[in-house]
Amino acid sequence: MAKKIRVGVIFGGRSGEHEVSLRSAESIIHAMDKAKYEVIPIAITQAGKWLVSGNAKALLPQAIISSNHHEPVAIIGDPTRRGLTRLGMDSEAGRSEALDVIFPVLHGTYGEDGTIQGLLEMAGVPYVGCGVLASSTGMDKIVMKQLFERAGLEVTPYDWFLRSAWEENPEAVIRRVARSLEFPVFVKPANLGSSVGISRADDRKELREAIKDAARYDRRIIVEHGVTGREVEVSILANERPIARLPGEIMAGHEFYDYEDKYIDNRSRTQVPAKLPKKIIERIQRAALVAFQALDGSGLARVDFFVESKTNRVLINEINTMPGFTTISMYAKMWEASGIGYGELIDRLIALAIERYKDKSRNLTSYRPRQ
Numbered sequence: 534m535a536k537k538i539r540v541g542v543i544f545g546g547r548s549g550e551h552e553v554s555l556r557s558a559e560s561i562i563h564a565m566d567k568a569k570y571e572v573i574p575i576a577i578t579q580a581g582k583w584l585v586s587g588n589a590k591a592l593l594p595q596a597i598i599s600s601n602h603h604e605p606v607a608i609i610g611d612p613t614r615r616g617l618t619r620l621g622m623d624s625e626a627g628r629s630e631a632l633d634v635i636f637p638v639l640h641g642t643y644g645e646d647g648t649i650q651g652l653l654e655m656a657g658v659p660y661v662g663c664g665v666l667a668s669s670t671g672m673d674k675i676v677m678k679q680l681f682e683r684a685g686l687e688v689t690p691y692d693w694f695l696r697s698a699w700e701e702n703p704e705a706v707i708r709r710v711a712r713s714l715e716f717p718v719f720v721k722p723a724n725l726g727s728s729v730g731i732s733r734a735d736d737r738k739e740l741r742e743a744i745k746d747a748a749r750y751d752r753r754i755i756v757e758h759g760v761t762g763r764e765v766e767v768s769i770l771a772n773e774r775p776i777a778r779l780p781g782e783i784m785a786g787h788e789f790y791d792y793e794d795k796y797i798d799n800r801s802r803t804q805v806p807a808k809l810p811k812k813i814i815e816r817i818q819r820a821a822l823v824a825f826q827a828l829d830g831s832g833l834a835r836v837d838f839f840v841e842s843k844t845n846r847v848l849i850n851e852i853n854t855m856p857g858f859t860t861i862s863m864y865a866k867m868w869e870a871s872g873i874g875y876g877e878l879i880d881r882l883i884a885l886a887i888e889r890y891k892d893k894s895r896n897l898t899s900y901r902p903r904q
């Protein structure tokens with residue numbers, strides 16, 4: 534029998550999306566083919582502590598975090614160790630355990646933003662999903678939009694400023710935004726997810742309150758013209774020749790798809806595949822692939838759009854480089870509708886991680902004369 538691939542599945546993390554990550558990881562661990570993979574679940578607590586369980590195989594993500602029988606571990610930025618290092622006090626302490634690949638199932642801060650990817654690059658372990666560049670630029674709503682525009686994609690008009698500029702002269706910021714953008718606008722912290730700190734403002738007074746709130750979360754703030762239209766997303770898979778198939782639609786249960794709608798009262802509905810004319814579907818697929826490649830994406834992403842009601846224009850909103858990954862998450866549902874089941878998705882992502890690592894390993898890291 535072929536040797537099993539040892540996969541470290543990392544979940545939890547220092548993020549507002551910690552709980553979402555536990556659910557994604559639970560689905561993934563459950564679905565992984567145990568004949569092919571040896572799964573090593575690795576928890577990161579809200580405080581940032583890394584743990585494995587004494588009897589990891591039997592335990593679910595939530596149970597590992599709350600159990601008393603876990604062991605501290607770390608991934609060290611030293612490629613000769615190739616994996617997980619035990620930090621316990623016993624004779625095992627300092628011992629390293631090789632991992633063939635890591636699936637960082639972390640959403641939001643310290644997970645989807647290039648930081649864990651940087652650590653895994655340093656450690657020399659193949660990992661699922663986007664690298665440092667795509668993760669960090671895809672997390673930043675300002676840089677992301679600038680790159681999308683450069684790639685020829687349409688985005689809603691926006692403006693951005695530093696929190697320090699706001700604190701120095703709030704009235705000047707309000708004047709500038711009100712002059713450059715038409716109401717309603719959406720105010721967002723540049724680097725966050727799950728709609729945290731995002732509000733809609735219909736006039737200057739609401740704009741002031743919205744900026745005050747966003748400024749609690751980030752030092753850079755983006756304000757966008759509000760689009761009236763449908764919210765449509767599409768999944769992407771693969772490295773150098775990515776594919777996008779059938780999009781899905783989100784129908785928000787609130788005024789917009791806010792935090793409560795996403796996680797608390799679940800009033801939103803989804804439609805997979807989205808009911809859209811073929812021409813618009815093709816535009817969405819093409820734009821999603823352009824966006825993915827503009828950021829040098831790899832592995833997977835979900836790309837979100839608005840289809841503007843009056844004009845049918847396809848406006849790109851954002852890319853998510855580690856979207857929610859349960860069996861009922863949009864990412865998986867859109868692949869399911871397109872003929873790729875959940876188990877196959879995981880197999881392909883792991884294979885892509887190894888392929889990308891091998892390709893990168895071909896690069897010289899120091900000068901050698903031409904042959």
Ligand SMILES: Nc1ncnc2c1ncn2[C@@H]1O[C@H](COP(=O)(O)OP(=O)(O)O)[C@@H](O)[C@H]1O
Binds near residue numbers: 719760
């Ligand atoms: N410019 C906009 N016009 C209309 N609705 C918007 C706009 N920006 C955000 N929204 C609404 O807010 C939600 C969250 O914004 P988004 O930029 O996707 O942030 P997050 O990264 O937190 O998901 C969107 O799903 C959408 O419902």
Ligand SMILES: [Mg+2]
Binds near residue numbers: 851
């Ligand atoms: Mg979003």
